[in-house]
Amino acid sequence: MSKLKVYADRISQPSRAVLIFCKVNGIDFEEVRIDLAEGQHKSPQFQEINPMEQVPAIVDGRFKLFESHAILRYLAYTFPGIPDHWYPTDVSSQAKINSILDWHHSNLRVGGVRLVLNSALGPTLGLPLDPQAAAKAEKLVVSSLSKIETVWLRGDGKFLLGSSRPSIADLSLVCEIMQLEILDETVRDRIFGPREKVRRWIQNLKDATSPHFEQVHETLYEVKERLKREATPVKLKSKL
Amino acid sequence: MSKLKVYADRISQPSRAVLIFCKVNGIDFEEVRIDLAEGQHKSPQFQEINPMEQVPAIVDGRFKLFESHAILRYLAYTFPGIPDHWYPTDVSSQAKINSILDWHHSNLRVGGVRLVLNSALGPTLGLPLDPQAAAKAEKLVVSSLSKIETVWLRGDGKFLLGSSRPSIADLSLVCEIMQLEILDETVRDRIFGPREKVRRWIQNLKDATSPHFEQVHETLYEVKERLKREATPVKLKSKL
Known part of the structure; x- marks a missing residue:
């Protein structure tokens, strides 16, 4: 094969x-x-x-x-x-992971993509920045992160299922959140400043998947640096 | 228990x-x-x-x-x-169903909800109708239905997996499409007129789940009738 x-x-x-x-x-x-x-x-x-x-x-x-x-x-x-x-054979754990993954689509995913597009990446795709759409998207990101803290990270567990090892739900959601790296520091501080549990959870996933996590994210860090450095938009024509 | x-x-x-x-x-x-x-x-x-x-x-x-x-x-x-x-134990069938269900969130689901809200139900929730947003949403609904026809309904199968019995993916997607029942007939004709395969697929699911399908949809048909009949908006304050 x-x-x-x-x-x-x-x-x-x-x-x-x-x-x-x-x-x-x-x-x-x-x-x-x-x-x-x-x-x-x-x-x-x-x-x-x-x-x-x-x-x-x-x-x-x-x-x-x-x-x-x-x-x-x-x-x-x-x-x-x-x-x-990563995806336990135990039926209820699996169902909870599915529930998180399904929830993700209409919440953190939608908010994150729109926030990045309307406050940072738009011009590189030939789209104008849209502060009103960005503000709406930021609200959805903030409420999503708040739900993550109060629903899935409310206990002492390191990851979303309350356990000490990550699942595919942790991986998917944290990779989405990482996209927000390319936002301005002020926006990031506003979003993540009050979210200590979220920050700790991201670090827990980085630690659990080291060194692959940071290596695979290098492309994102490069785009971030180019966005900071260049006056002309970074070439990135298509949708993320 | x-x-x-x-x-x-x-x-x-x-x-x-x-x-x-x-x-x-x-x-x-x-x-x-x-x-x-x-x-x-x-x-x-x-x-x-x-x-x-x-x-x-x-x-x-x-x-x-x-x-x-x-x-x-x-x-x-x-x-x-x-x-x-409904959800086969066979790994590849199950994966295909998951793929359809995951795709659904950012396509038919988003398009359908926004189209209904911005062209019919908005005022009942205290929101204005937004023809521009409705047009954008209709485009997403149409492209989603087109993908469904060319990708999953391209063969002779009655349902999305190409088989003769429905899965949970058929059920989820068709229930979403049914929400479009409350749109104007002109809009519905524009969307569904050219989509013979989609229309046949919906009928196949109705037949396979009769009489429960129609019984559970009665509430929707009632809202449709009230929307047609009443000048004042139907009371339906919260989001669908």
């Missing part, structure tokens, strides 16, 4: 989650870069892999799959030797 | 999906109405059930769960006698 292929762009937060998962768990895979800025996700070749024109996507033998949460569940379930804590 | 409790409002599309699933599969459950129009989802009592203040949610013994997709997976997995086609 041929090696697992992961089609990804490290500037995409769900791509990073899948890449980190594979690396941390020693999965033998090939990373195929789909350059979003070059529009490679819209090429006929990639449409054969994922007709939805999004990264990440995987090909495992003859099996093709898209959507990062579906991919994380599939990898955790089918690859040998993946520690149980 | 006490009976499964399903907290739902039949005006909510994910609530309907869970209710229909329970009824079709003969699950012994108690439906607890959470009246969204009365703001009951924000009451302290309901926050104890679901801190996210959304329906549907379930309580199974001492186990609480929210998010409709997580609930559907959990019920299909844990209740005895549920036919395998």
